[in-house]
Amino acid sequence: MKKCIQDISKVELHCHLDGSISSDLIKQLAAEQQIALIEENLIVSESCESLDEYLQCFDEILKVLQTADSLKRAVVDVVKQAESDNVKYIEVRFAPMLHMEKGLGLTEIFEAVEAGVEAAIATTGIKVNLLVCAMRQQEATVNTALFDYLQQRDSQFVCGIDFAGPEAPFPPNTIESQIEHGVNKGFNLTLHAGECGCMHNVMESIRLGAKRIGHGVAINRDELALQEVKAQGILLEMCPKSNIQTKAIRDLSDLNLSYLLKEEIPFLINTDNRTVTQTSLNEEYELLLQHNLITLEQIETINKNAIDYAFLSDSERRYIKSNLMS
Numbered sequence: 001m002k003k004c005i006q007d008i009s010k011v012e013l014h015c016h017l018d019g020s021i022s023s024d025l026i027k028q029l030a031a032e033q034q035i036a037l038i039e040e041n042l043i044v045s046e047s048c049e050s051l052d053e054y055l056q057c058f059d060e061i062l063k064v065l066q067t068a069d070s071l072k073r074a075v076v077d078v079v080k081q082a083e084s085d086n087v088k089y090i091e092v093r094f095a096p097m098l099h100m101e102k103g104l105g106l107t108e109i110f111e112a113v114e115a116g117v118e119a120a121i122a123t124t125g126i127k128v129n130l131l132v133c134a135m136r137q138q139e140a141t142v143n144t145a146l147f148d149y150l151q152q153r154d155s156q157f158v159c160g161i162d163f164a165g166p167e168a169p170f171p172p173n174t175i176e177s178q179i180e181h182g183v184n185k186g187f188n189l190t191l192h193a194g195e196c197g198c199m200h201n202v203m204e205s206i207r208l209g210a211k212r213i214g215h216g217v218a219i220n221r222d223e224l225a226l227q228e229v230k231a232q233g234i235l236l237e238m239c240p241k242s243n244i245q246t247k248a249i250r251d252l253s254d255l256n257l258s259y260l261l262k263e264e265i266p267f268l269i270n271t272d273n274r275t276v277t278q279t280s281l282n283e284e285y286e287l288l289l290q291h292n293l294i295t296l297e298q299i300e301t302i303n304k305n306a307i308d309y310a311f312l313s314d315s316e317r318r319y320i321k322s323n324l325m326s
C-alpha cells in the first residue's frame with residue numbers, strides 16, 4: 001500500500017503545453033524577448049465565470065511562445081513539472097496554429113516541439129507523446145490542412161488529435177467534417193466536450209469517433225450516459241480544479257466520483273493547465289483526498305488502468321506497464 005500521493009506512479013493524458021509552462025519560464029522568455037507581460041493575466045482570476053473567460057489567459061502566455069527556442073524549452077519545462085508529480089507517462093497537447101504569429105511555419109514548430117520531447121525524455125526518463133489540437137474557431141480548411149500535414153510528417157511522437165477552444169459556439173456538429181477528416185486518416189481522437197454543460201456534445205463526440213473525452217463532466221450525473229461511455233470503452237479526462245474555475249462543475253461533488261468508481265467507469269484525473277489553473281497533479285489528487293472522494297488505493301488503480309486508454313502501441317503499452325508503473 002502506497003503511503004502518499006507522491007509515491008504513486010501516475011499517468012497524465014490531458015495537459016496543455018501553453019497553459020502549463022511555468023510562470024518562471026514565461027517571465028524568463030518575456031525578458032529575453034523584450035515582451036511586456038501583464039502578469040495577473042497569466043493565471044485565471046478568482047472571479048472567472050466561464051470557459052470563454054478562462055481561455056483569455058492563453059492570449060498573454062502565447063506572446064512568448066512564438067519562437068522555436070521557446071517551444072522546445074516549454075516542452076522540457078512542462079515534462080519536468082510532471083516528473084515532480086511522479087508522472088511516468090504524459091501526453092502533452094498543443095495547438096500548432098497558435099504559434100505562428102511571428103512567422104513560424106508548421107515544420108519549424110514541429111521540429112522545435114519534437115526536439116523538446118527528445119530533450120525531456122533524455123532528462124527525465126518519462127515517456128512523452130504529443131496530442132495535436134486543432135482549434136474549433138479556426139477555418140475548416142486550416143484544420144484539415146493541419147491533419148494533412150500531420151499525416152505527411154508521420155512524427156514518432158504524435159499519438160493523436162484533439163479539438164480545443166470555445167465549445168459552446170462550436171459544438172461537434174459544426175466541426176463534424178473536420179473531425180471526420182482527422183479520424184479517416186487513422187488518428188486517435190480525444191475531444192474536449194461537456195465542459196460547458198452540454199451532455200449532447202459528449203455523446204456526439206463519441207459518435208464521431210472520440211476514444212477519450214476531455215472533461216466530459218456534463219454527463220457525470222447521468223447514469224445512462226455514463227454506462228454508455230463504459231460500454232464503448234471511452235475514458236473521461238477530468239480536470240477538477242479547472243472544471244471548478246470554468247464553472248463546468250459547481251463543486252467537486254458534481255464529478256460524481258463515488259458512482260464512477262463503484263461502476264468502474266473509466267476516468268483519469270489531470271491538470272489541464274498547470275499555470276493558468278495554478279495546480280499540479282499531486283494537488284488535484286490531494287484535493288479529492290481531502291474531500292474523501294477517492295482513496296490512495298483507487299488513485300493507484302485509475303492510473304494503472306489509464307495506460308489501457310493511452311494512445312500507445314501495444315509494445316509501448318507493455319513496456320510502460322511493466323517497467324514504469326510498478
Ligand SMILES: [Zn+2]
Pocket residue numbers: 014016164192214272
Ligand atoms: Zn483542455
